[in-house]
Amino acid sequence: MSFYHFFVLSSLGLLTFIVVLWTRTLKKVLATMQGMVISMFFGMNVGLTAGVLLGVTYQGNLFLSTILSMAIGILAGSLCGLCFGLLSVLEGFMAGLMGGMMGAMVGEMIRADQSISLVQIFLFLSVSTLFIIPILATPKGSKVKSKKWILKPLTLAAIIIILMISGDSIAMRFEDQKAVLTKPNE
Numbered sequence: 001m002s003f004y005h006f007f008v009l010s011s012l013g014l015l016t017f018i019v020v021l022w023t024r025t026l027k028k029v030l031a032t033m034q035g036m037v038i039s040m041f042f043g044m045n046v047g048l049t050a051g052v053l054l055g056v057t058y059q060g061n062l063f064l065s066t067i068l069s070m071a072i073g074i075l076a077g078s079l080c081g082l083c084f085g086l087l088s089v090l091e092g093f094m095a096g097l098m099g100g101m102m103g104a105m106v107g108e109m110i111r112a113d114q115s116i117s118l119v120q121i122f123l124f125l126s127v128s129t130l131f132i133i134p135i136l137a138t139p140k141g142s143k144v145k146s147k148k149w150i151l152k153p154l155t156l157a158a159i160i161i162i163l164m165i166s167g168d169s170i171a172m173r174f175e176d177q178k179a180v181l182t183k184p185n186e
């Protein structure tokens with residue numbers, strides 16, 4: 001595995017940690033159905049991201065990439081749903097399972113250079129869970145009390161942009177190294 005793979009998988013791990021801590025602190029504010037939505041959305045996106053990444057990495061071994069990506073998606077979705085009860089755990093479990101299977105199949109079918117764009121899109125969707133949580137936690141009919149609320153989404157957007165730019169630069173280095181390694185000796 002390259003540094004790019006480590007970057008994507010560690011980003012998913014850190015994101016899972018953040019989402020689980022955040023949902024745990026908001027479990028009194030969020031309803032069970034909202035917890036199910038969060039765990040399903042997060043489990044599916046993490047499973048898809050890991051699936052595409054591992055499907056390309058282990059091309060030719062669909063079984064291994066499917067099992068690994070399903071395990072990652074199931075773990076992320078189930079941990080996220082744990083705060084909200086059994087239904088949320090089941091929702092996250094099944095969404096992670098399905099996302100991992102679909103991601104591994106897509107990763108098996110595409111070239112490595114195409115996978116970088118897909119991994120970035122799915123990583124962005126996984127990180128966008130951080131936008132969904134505060135939206136779902138907002139009480140119905142609440143009004144904005146100050147204009148400082150704009151700082152939260154702007155800060156989150158800046159973090160996502162930094163994550164995507166750093167992931168893109170790591171991916172480009174990965175592609176350059178792969179091209180040098182696969183170049184025939186002259």
